[in-house]
Amino acid sequence: MASRTRVIFQRILLGVLGAVLLLGLVVYSEGAVTVYVHDKPQGTRIWLPIPALLVDAGLSFVPDRDLREAERQIGPWLPAIQAASAELARCPDATLVEVKDSHEHVLISKYGDTLRIDVEDETDTVHIALPVGLVNSLAHQLEAAGGPA
């Protein structure tokens, strides 16, 4: 009897584990936005991985008024952002921009489906990685938000 209960328990555990794994795979299927900030004087480090799917879905929870305001501000640039992200998705991996002086090093690169922004200066280290497709998707959502209310 005890052995049967154990088998049932194992099956449930396996099912839950499979569901969690599947959910994780679905959530991360669109990639993830990762932000890493190292404040050198304070010694604090923040590493924040956010699934792109959640960022995309999270935009639907932003109040319409705020979305319209954001669209009003960057609206004129949205077509250019959409065109750039669509074209970036097609272009091969490359370092797009690199600026370096004795105090600072800024690097913007494309690697796979990810756009990377790396900034290193005397006080901070910042690494941001975001899926190129997410930029396009967010731009489309913002554009839609600016349409007739």
Next chain:
Amino acid sequence: MTRGLSVLRVRQLTLVVLLLAATAVAASAEDRWLHIKVDDSGGDNEMVRVNVPLSLAEKVLPCVHAENFDGGKVRIQGNLNDVDLRQLVEAIRDAGDNEFVTVRDRHEDVRIAKAGGNLLIKVREKDGESKREQSTVDIKVPFTVVQALLSAGKDELDVAAAIRALRTQGNTELVTVNDKTESVRIWVDSRSASE
């Protein structure tokens, strides 16, 4: 019958070759990259590298609508004194290879010429006393690109059209500037990295 079949095969083969050639041309046009390299050894030792696929610039520029820059065209500021740049360029294009402008003084040599389908501008700044070169500027722009640039209205430069024209060119060294502390290089090739 056999002859008919072989003619058909030759036609099919020709079609395949033409398709392959068209694909190769399209691929080579796709892979053009614009590179900007700036090195400044004075002060902060600044270094700038920009590598942009021309296809990206071609798609993005027409979408930008800002002051004096609209739909890939930039409005020329200042007074051109009724100089028709398009006619001027067409006149130079139709002429043979030649040096059209030469200005020389104690401090500077400026030459504007046409050679091998390119518009060349060379500036040499000299030290008045020793006559040694202080800085050099070399600009080489294919005429098809210049024409595309001037293909918009009278007071406009069509940058998007110039980029499109640039994509059809081979590897091109567009701008080289050198002085005591700074060097600038702008060129187009098929590599995604500048070095």
